[in-house]
Amino acid sequence: MSQVSKHFMSSKISEKVYGVFINCIKSSKSQTETVEFLNDLLSPPEKTMLAKRVAIAFMLLENKYTYEEISNTLKISFGTIAKVNSAFALKGNGYKKIIGNFVLKKSIRNSLSEFLDLIKPSTRTLMGEVFLKPKIKSKLKREEPL
Structure with missing residues (x-):
């Protein structure tokens, strides 16, 4: 199961990090690229x-x-x-x-x-x-x- 850090980021930093994450997914040019990104990013x-x-x-x-x-x-x-x-x-x-x-x-x-x-x-x-x-x-x- 996924684990979340006990140490919280400030809400401003958290919003920026989340924005970067969303933009990474949005910027993929193909399904293959998205799948490769998610396979690298996420554990089984x-x-x-x-x-x-x-x-x-x-x-x-x-x-x-x-x-x-x-x-x-x-x-x-x-x-x-x-x-x-x-x-x-x-x-x-x-x-x-x-x-x-x-x-x-x-x-x-x-x-x-x-x-x-x-x-x-x-x-x-x-x-x-x-x-x-x-x-x-x-x-x-x-x-x-x-």
Whole structure:
């Protein structure tokens, strides 16, 4: 997991450092250049953390998946999902613009569809009951006493 220094920079320096970081990403001329930069900059756990947050945003925008399904699929805590969800509710313009534009692009829409096809939407009813999946039903039927 990523570590943050216990020593804080002044807000003025922090803003400048953040600006440099954003400008570095913006200045890349190609996707390859951006990927190389991020691979050099981020550790594997940091890349995974960011990718999972983007995936959470996709799944929340689809509005088909429960917290439990998102958590089980991406192996993340409900707190992480809630953090992304609250970012949508309070200040989600960045998520909505970038991911919304991302979804509109055909090639990306196909990869998103492939990702979402790996996950089954919720089968819960309004009362919170869960329908048994066919494999579970057949297993229970086989185990019934004669």
